[in-house]
Amino acid sequence: MRVAFVGKGGSGKTTLSALFARYTAHRGGPVVAVDADINQHLGMVLGVEEHALPRPMGSHLAEIKEFLRGENPRITSAAAMVKTTPPGRGSRLLRLPSADGPADDPVHTRFSVPTPEGPRLMVTGPFSEEDLGVACYHSKVGAVELYLNHLLDGPGEYVVVDMTAGADSFASGLFTRFDMTFLVAEPTRQGVGVYRQYRDYAADYEVPLAVVGNKVHGPDDVAFLREHVGDDLLVCLEHSAAVRAMEQGRPFTLDDLEPANARALGTLLAHVDAQEKDWERFGRQTVEFHLRNARAWANRAVGEDLAAQVDPEFVFGPTRVSLHG
Template sequence: MKVAFVGKGGSGKTTLSSLFVRHLAARGLPVVAIDADINQHMGVALGLDEARAAEVPAMGDRLPEIKEWLRGDNPRISSAAAMVKTTPPGAGSRLLRVGGDDPVHALGYDVDGITLLATGPFNDDDLGVACYHSKTGAVELYLNHLVDGPGEYVVVDMTAGADTFASGLFTRFDLMFLVAEPTRKGVGVYRQYTDYARDYDVAITVVGNKVQGDGDVAYLREHVGDDLLTWLGQSAAVRALEQGRGGVPLEPANEAALDRMLAAVDARERDWDRFRRQGVEFHVKNARSWANRAVGEDLEAQVDHGFRFPVPVAG
């Protein structure tokens, strides 16, 4: 299952996404964690020190190599340079599997059984000449070509704010957890996200964070209604992790919230035909609006209308 954590800056989405990843790994479940935030903090949130977190190879810096490998011998794609972030797989393309032996997962850093991938930071060389979507394009291509099976999880910590909807990336997920504080700004982001996603059959559920009591829960329910899945309160365990200390167990109520989140993910049913159709729709939209001009080719010709994903089964 493909899962995204989204929300406004400071809502705690990196903290919650790392807690959820740890929750999966503690149960022996295969999980890939992807730091796609412009502020790269997921490695540290998963327990790496700053120096080791900075050593995680940047997917954004390896985009030409990633494109070349994914292209394979697909005859509809003239070159790796002609691939854009929305280019869908077709006959001859190489597909990815969670934990697979491929150049993309080889960029991952093992953190206690978790495969950590990172888009890479926005650095001085990017200023004035690139936008952060050039980094997250690697994640979009990864998800477009990933065949994840039952009991396999990819968890993406997205960049803050509405930039999540600046490409078709938001349609690549089985479920999006919108992390919302019980504040006017927190629920305002919820309304903005649901407005954007309404016409695209995207599943969004709300996880309250920094909840201090029944009044906060009531506030969230008033403003997001049945979309409120669960909530997490103040946590001594999270504080210890943020201070670089381990060994403090997560509170039972917060552990139960993570269980509800996992149950919500597992309850989703993957529709591979819809997943492919949405990807093709956004590729055609991108081709017509900017990509054909940028590349100098008709990128709609990259679409292999007869291609179907091989549907994996439980092992």
């Protein structure tokens, strides 16, 4: 299952992404946490030292594309692949590394590292000196979209993505790549304002969305969120001294978490597990956004009609396609 955490900058979505990834990994099964935020802090919250961070996917797009395209005859070269290019017959597809074993494909081997609490970490990477003033961050986030487009994830397998802040996620089709999107909202007008914006943008795209109240101090905060969010409010996490200590760099384990907040993480996982995997929607929207991007900019940028990359005979889903080594 693919899970996105979105919300206003400063809402705590990176911290909640890390807590949820840790909690889920502790219950077994593979978990990959992906830092797709322009502010790259997920590794730090997961306990990975800066010198031990994985290679940034966004800086190695050509290598990733070359592997994923495999022997797909519809893709003329790695350079002809864009962030929305869908898989087809001959493409290489990915499975998540097992929870207790090494990765066995070049993407996970080269671009992920284990973390002390169990999840593997992947990162898009920050801006480099060469990017400043000439590149937009979506060129790096495109690596995550390609990764998810070529991923076969099954029951009990999880990808947790810390997304960019606010509604910036809608600058690409990446927002449709998830089985569940958790919008992290503080009990403030700004927090619920981002929720309304995200809800309205996502409404036409069948995006499963639930609100996670964060930094809640009491019943009045819960009532405020309920008034403005309604039934989309799934659960609230109270203000946490343990989390604050973790954010200040002090030692932290899940056992330090307040019981109410630990139960809230359990509610999130149960909600994810209750979602039905909709491969038909995933495939349909993958093709839709690829064709939309092809018409808008990609055909012109690549110099080809990228609609030809769509394989009408390819069926998305792990029970109906095979992996290619």
